[in-house]
Amino acid sequence: DAGVIQSPRHEVTEMGQEVTLRCKPISGHNSLFWYRQTMMRGLELLIYFNNNVPIDDSGMPEDRFSAKMPNASFSTLKIQPSEPRDSAVYFCASSPQGGMNTEAFFGQGTRLTVV
Amino acid sequence: DAKTTQPNSMESNEEEPVHLPCNHSTISGTDYIHWYRQLPSQGPEYVIHGLTSNVNNRMASLAIAEDRKSSTLILHRATLRDAAVYYCIRFYSGGGADGLTFGKGTHLIIQP
Numbered sequence: 541d542a543g544v545i546q547s548p549r550h551e552v553t554e555m556g557q558e559v560t561l562r563c564k565p566i567s568g569h570n571s572l573f574w575y576r577q578t579m580m581r582g583l584e585l586l587i588y589f590n591n592n593v594p595i596d597d598s599g600m601p602e603d604r605f606s607a608k609m610p611n612a613s614f615s616t617l618k619i620q621p622s623e624p625r626d627s628a629v630y631f632c633a634s635s636p637q638g639g640m641n642t643e644a645f646f647g648q649g650t651r652l653t654v655v
Numbered sequence: 656d657a658k659t660t661q662p663n664s665m666e667s668n669e670e671e672p673v674h675l676p677c678n679h680s681t682i683s684g685t686d687y688i689h690w691y692r693q694l695p696s697q698g699p700e701y702v703i704h705g706l707t708s709n710v711n712n713r714m715a716s717l718a719i720a721e722d723r724k725s726s727t728l729i730l731h732r733a734t735l736r737d738a739a740v741y742y743c744i745r746f747y748s749g750g751g752a753d754g755l756t757f758g759k760g761t762h763l764i765i766q767p
Contacts (some may be wrong), residue, residue: 544698573755583699583742583757631698633755641687641706644755646698 544647546632552653558620561650564613565634573644574607574617575631583631589615622654658682664762666727673726675761677743682723687746690728691757692716692739699742699757702728707709738765 545564553559565572574586578644587597592609604623609615619626629651635644660678667673679688689704703710703717705726710717715730730737742760 574686575757582759585756588755631696643689643701643704644691644699646700649698 544632544634544645546563546630546647546650548650549648550591550651550653552655553562555623555654556621557652557654558618559622559626559652560651561617561630561632563615563617563632564645565611565615565632566645569634569636569645571635571644572609572614572615573633573635574615575629575633576601576628577649578628586617619652622652624654627652658745659758661741661743661758661761663759664764667765668766669735670732673730673733673737673763673765675730675741675763676725677727677741678725679743679745680724682745683747684723688717688719688723688726689744689746689755690715691742691744693739693742693760694736694739702741704746731764733765735765735767738763743757 544566551559557620570591572589576586577583584599587607588595589609592612599639605619607617615637627636629649631646631649633644633646658681682706687704687706690702691699692702693699703712703715705719706719707719711717717725740760742757
């Protein structure tokens with residue numbers, strides 16, 4: 541298995557533009573997590589899906605952020621409009637059950653720079 | 656609030672054992688303890704997890720205190736590749752997003 545695949549690996553965009561980050565979880569995993577990492581705030585959990593349904597989005601910073609999981613093999617995180625303070629590395633992770641007795645697998649991340 | 660406490664950084668020598676401590680004094684009876692690590696410029700990587708008993712795998716050992724209020728990740732023979740940030744996570748039994756919340760972690764430095 542190729543693991544969790546994120547695209548693009550790097551994204552540079554201008555303030556005000558729409559940005560879409562993509563994630564393909566490991567086949568058979570039914571839990572998916574989106575994280576944001578910055579030097580100041582560390583790793584922050586943004587949203588968690590289970591069986592394609594958003595379970596907890598309390599970590600989504602504001603309405604400019606939205607996430608979808610239309611099927612078990614694909615998820616998107618969209619920022620519209622983007623702002624310089626959104627610059628960060630965004631990670632996607634998946635796990636077989638999302639429960640306590642399993643491990644989560646992380647992608648390589650998307651480094652977003654908003655100028 | 657990750658509800659675990661770890662030292663900000665630790666230093667060790669190559670080929671020596673490393674003991675990384677973690678306090679989780681408010682843990683409940685069914686919460687699992689997970690450890691992940693993050694190498695430079697990579698995503699977090701699973702290391703080990705456990706509930707009550709000590710656990711061993713090819714990467715490390717996890718020693719859990721009898722009262723479960725603390726645990727120690729043991730790297731038996733550190734290499735330069737083990738230099739990373741190590742996160743101890745208390746995985747809540749209620750499930751949901753709180754289950755996989757990262758704190759600041761311990762920055763492990765390995766000296767050659």
